[in-house]
Amino acid sequence: MGKKYILAVQGEGRGHMTQAMSMHDLLVEQGHTVCAVILGSSGSRDVPKFFFEKIKAPIIQLQSPNFVCDKNNKSINITKSIFHNISKFKSFKASLKKIDKLMKEYEPDVVINFFDLLISMYYRFYKPNAKMICVAHQYVYFHPDFEFPEGHWLDRAAIKFYTRLTARGSSKNLGLSFYKMDTGNEGVVIVPPLLRKEIFNMETVKDDFYLVYLVNSGYFEELVSWHAENPGVILHCFTDQPEKINTTYEFDRSKLFVHAINDTLFLEMMSRSKGLASTAGFESVCEAMYLGKPVLMVPIEGHYEQFCNSRDAFKAGAGIFSDSFDLSKLTSFSTTFDGSNSWFKNWVGNAKHRIYSEIISV
Numbered sequence: 001m002g003k004k005y006i007l008a009v010q011g012e013g014r015g016h017m018t019q020a021m022s023m024h025d026l027l028v029e030q031g032h033t034v035c036a037v038i039l040g041s042s043g044s045r046d047v048p049k050f051f052f053e054k055i056k057a058p059i060i061q062l063q064s065p066n067f068v069c070d071k072n073n074k075s076i077n078i079t080k081s082i083f084h085n086i087s088k089f090k091s092f093k094a095s096l097k098k099i100d101k102l103m104k105e106y107e108p109d110v111v112i113n114f115f116d117l118l119i120s121m122y123y124r125f126y127k128p129n130a131k132m133i134c135v136a137h138q139y140v141y142f143h144p145d146f147e148f149p150e151g152h153w154l155d156r157a158a159i160k161f162y163t164r165l166t167a168r169g170s171s172k173n174l175g176l177s178f179y180k181m182d183t184g185n186e187g188v189v190i191v192p193p194l195l196r197k198e199i200f201n202m203e204t205v206k207d208d209f210y211l212v213y214l215v216n217s218g219y220f221e222e223l224v225s226w227h228a229e230n231p232g233v234i235l236h237c238f239t240d241q242p243e244k245i246n247t248t249y250e251f252d253r254s255k256l257f258v259h260a261i262n263d264t265l266f267l268e269m270m271s272r273s274k275g276l277a278s279t280a281g282f283e284s285v286c287e288a289m290y291l292g293k294p295v296l297m298v299p300i301e302g303h304y305e306q307f308c309n310s311r312d313a314f315k316a317g318a319g320i321f322s323d324s325f326d327l328s329k330l331t332s333f334s335t336t337f338d339g340s341n342s343w344f345k346n347w348v349g350n351a352k353h354r355i356y357s358e359i360i361s362v
Contacts, residue, residue, distance in 0.1 A: 002030075002033055003033070004032070004033050004109050005108055005112060006038065006103070006110075006111045007020050007023060007034060007036075008038040008040065008112070008116045010114055010115040010116040011041035011061070011064070011116075013115070014281065015282050017047075017051050018263070018283055020114050021054045022194045023114075023355075024037070024054075026352055026355070026356060027359075034057040036057055036059070036060060036102055037060070038102065038116070039051075039059055039061045040062050040064025040065075040116040040118040048261045048262075050261075050262065050264070054263075060098070060102065062099070063091040063092060064092070064118040065117045092118065095118055096118070096121060096122050099118070100122065100128075103122075107130075110132070110133060110359070111131070111132045111133070112135055115134070120132075120134075120169060123170075131171045131362050132170045133170065133171060134166065134167045134173045137193075137282040137309070138159070138305060139163065139174065139188050140177050140181070141163050141308075142175065142188035143188050145181050145182065146312075147312075147315070148308060158304070159308070167187075171362050173188045173189065174188070174355060177191070177192070178313055178316035179347065189358055191358065192350055192351035192355075193283070193348055195283075195348060195351070198264065198267055199290055203271065204271050205271065208234060209233075209235065209236055209269075209274065210235055210273055210276070210327060210331070211238075211266075211269055211293075212276075212277045213239075214279065216279065216300055223235070224249050224251045226328070228251075230327070230331075232255070233327070234256075235255065235256045236257045236259060237256065237259065238259045238261055238266050239259075239261070242258045267287065270288060275294040275296070275319075275333075276294070278296075279297070279299060280297035281309070289317075289318050289344050290341075291339075294318075294320075294330065295313065295320075296320055296325075296333070297314070297319060297321040298321070298323065298324060316344075319333065319337070
């Protein structure tokens with residue numbers, strides 16, 4: 001007999017949304033019901049249309065704690081983030097009441113949380129009967145064998161503390177990982193990345209262009225500067241604020257193309273690109289790895305999670321990391337990059353079976 005699920009998603013990260021989409025499809029395929037999706041966000045970014053199109057369940061958007069970027073939309077401002085979230089306390093309280101109403105209306109058996117702090121706050125204060133499972137790459141931080149970059153001890157303590165907050169009340173934590181790790185003893189099960197089903201039917205070729213994914217449009221200035229010095233290189237850039245970019249910057253539109261976020265077009269172009277430059281988000285790096293594309297990872301300034309991702313993905317052979325969008329590093333690296341990675345495809349190929357087995361065991 002099928003169970004009833006509610007998905008809770010941290011809506012500021014595109015990766016969390018695509019993982020939720022894949023989870024939705026997996027549960028429905030197995031005869032379960034996804035009653036609703038709770039999407040927590042700050043409202044500073046538009047939710048991509050593909051999320052509403054692919055999720056066949058009510059999507060309820062609620063105010064949730066999130067980070068605040070600087071005025072140039074390049075780096076995370078921790079101080080502003082703290083005060084901003086404190087100022088939104090009443091909104092968060094109202095969101096918790098709405099969640100309680102939804103929980104009483106749908107009476108789910110299980111809630112699956114994709115790194116949203118709001119739903120863990122709900123479990124902390126309301127203590128519902130439904131079990132909660134947490135799914136995200138960040139839960140690999142609980143594993144004793146995960147190697148953090150050297151130094152940054154305060155950042156490390158902060159991200160581990162925040163990650164534990166998102167898992168308050170959880171019955172099981174699934175850590176999505178670039179590679180296998182032995183079963184840990186810190187309350188986490190390591191599982192493969194949960195990629196979109198469309199990627200498994202992609203035909204990989206190599207056309208004459210590089211792909212760029214910019215969540216924070218403030219980095220576009222670096223891209224324009226680099227392209228002015230390398231005008232012969234064709235670039236396709238995806239960003240969530242294409243109108244702002246087109247009205248703010250002067251650039252060669254015959255060689256540097258700007259696209260709005262589009263999941264289908266982005267994957268299709270990734271499969272044909274010579275390589276990807278991105279801000280080290282877990283999901284996009286995994287997609288590039290599966291398609292055998294080299295990646296230049298540029299962590300958002302002040303975003304320790306992406307800093308860790310870039311070093312961990314480098315360790316897994318995804319590509320290289322940098323402090324800026326100097327695509328010369330990518331163009332040079334791509335000439336010698338070996339895209340054969342059967343081990344990763346085998347790892348990802350077991351994702352649905354392994355993740356579903358862990359979920360139904362709760």
